[in-house]
Amino acid sequence: MTSEEVLLKKCKILSKERKQEVLDFVEFLESKETVKKPRVSLKGIWADMGVNITEKDIREARNEMWRGYTKDTENEK
DSSP states (O other): OOOOHHHHHHHHHHHHHHHOOOOHHHHHHHHHSSSSOOOOOOHHHGGGGTTTHHHHHHHHHHHHTTTTTTTHHHHHH
């Protein structure tokens, strides 16, 4: 007897609620089996657009975003 046959035989004796639990568990296991697509790098997305963000650009954006929130700027006021 195969594992599928044993599983089916055992499921037949379960209550409706327990069968639903088995189904939910099988779907959970199935979701773990599906292969997830690898994430696409932002560099790859922007490659054909000619976008080139440097470390300096990132630093400037961070400084602008946090201006007024750091201790150093509070002392300057």
